[in-house]
Amino acid sequence: MVLILTNADITAALSTISPDAVIDAVEAAHADLAAGLAAQPARVPAAVPGSTAVLVPMTAALAHTAGVKLLADVPANASAGRPVQQSSIVLVDPATGTCEAFLDGAAITRRRTAATSAVATRYLARADSRVLGLVGAGAQARAHLDAIRRVRPIDQVVVWSRRQATAARFAEEMAEPGLRIDVAETPQDAVRPADIVCTLTPSRTPIVCGAWFPDGLHVNAVGAPPRPDHREIDTDAVTRSRLVLDSLHTATHESGAIMIPLAAGALRAEDLTTELGDVVRGAKTGRATATGITLFNSVGLPIQDMATARLVLDTTRAHGLGTPVDLSARQPVRTG
Numbered sequence: 001m002v003l004i005l006t007n008a009d010i011t012a013a014l015s016t017i018s019p020d021a022v023i024d025a026v027e028a029a030h031a032d033l034a035a036g037l038a039a040q041p042a043r044v045p046a047a048v049p050g051s052t053a054v055l056v057p058m059t060a061a062l063a064h065t066a067g068v069k070l071l072a073d074v075p076a077n078a079s080a081g082r083p084v085q086q087s088s089i090v091l092v093d094p095a096t097g098t099c100e101a102f103l104d105g106a107a108i109t110r111r112r113t114a115a116t117s118a119v120a121t122r123y124l125a126r127a128d129s130r131v132l133g134l135v136g137a138g139a140q141a142r143a144h145l146d147a148i149r150r151v152r153p154i155d156q157v158v159v160w161s162r163r164q165a166t167a168a169r170f171a172e173e174m175a176e177p178g179l180r181i182d183v184a185e186t187p188q189d190a191v192r193p194a195d196i197v198c199t200l201t202p203s204r205t206p207i208v209c210g211a212w213f214p215d216g217l218h219v220n221a222v223g224a225p226p227r228p229d230h231r232e233i234d235t236d237a238v239t240r241s242r243l244v245l246d247s248l249h250t251a252t253h254e255s256g257a258i259m260i261p262l263a264a265g266a267l268r269a270e271d272l273t274t275e276l277g278d279v280v281r282g283a284k285t286g287r288a289t290a291t292g293i294t295l296f297n298s299v300g301l302p303i304q305d306m307a308t309a310r311l312v313l314d315t316t317r318a319h320g321l322g323t324p325v326d327l328s329a330r331q332p333v334r335t336g
Contacts (some may be wrong), residue, residue, distance in 0.1 A: 003316065005103045037063060045254070054227070056073065057069075067305075071086075072087065089105050089309050103312065109300070116304055117220040124294040130195060134170075135191070152196065158189065167183045208237060213293050221295060238266075
């Protein structure tokens with residue numbers, strides 16, 4: 001039987017899973033990838049003819065789980081009030097190849113993205129980091145605030161959004177004793193006082209400049225869609241920083257933040273030698289000094305999705321969530 005898991009099923013499961021468990025699972029997946037214990041072939045995006053939409057199949061196999069995520073990036077959805085990015089995940093048993101579950105990808109993507117930033121922050125940010133700058137105030141900002149606080153003693157947040165009302169609502173809803181949240185008027189105002197910055201917008205052009213970076217800063221560059229001409233951060237941001245990538249291949253084929261400076265000659269191949277898994281395993285250095293600037297370029301990897309989806313599947317089974325379907329049934333199922 002294949003388990004069909006809706007967004008509601010997954011959200012219910014995630015509410016019972018500690019964010020620390022997701023962070024640890026994602027960290028282990030990156031370590032396994034670096035050690036050659038996980039497989040993740042290069043993904044080949046497919047442009048939809050006559051459209052700006054792109055379909056991105058993402059396959060990964062770990063020792064305990066495997067599967068495929070299909071990401072649909074459809075810019076035209078924005079004007080219709082639909083999500084620009086939507087995804088679905090298929091999990092299989094790596095030992096038998098048997099399909100185990102179909103999952104909606106929204107909540108898993110949100111949680112694993114924040115967890116990955118937390119892993120990068122754990123290894124790259126100064127241990128005494130207390131001020132978090134958020135460029136963007138949507139669902140990812142909420143997930144990132146929770147995840148980053150798991151690995152650093154954050155007691156102040158400065159948040160910016162294109163819509164001040166969105167940032168103000170974020171500050172009101174996320175406030176709690178011991179956590180000060182200020183609304184910034186500009187992205188620069190969110191970056192300059194920060195020890196850690198997370199960029200979380202779908203911007204196509206830079207809205208964060210490296211010239212603003214204070215000494216000792218760590219940046220998680222997260223929000224830009226996986227397209228060669230899209231980026232949230234400018235060239236100075238990457239040339240001033242010690243760069244750590246989620247995947248060298250993905251960064252140099254899908255991330256405008258890396259590809260644009262490379263094409264311009266501002267970055268060299270020798271600047272792009274460190275993946276997050278290398279740092280997790282201790283094979284390469286992340287932060288070298290207290291005053292250096294580190295930047296994690298996050299495009300998003302299927303190993304993160306599969307590791308998180310496995311936690312969700314195990315939890316939904318334990319709680320009796322989801323809808324089992326026999327895909328091998330020889331008689332048609334009547335729905336009406």
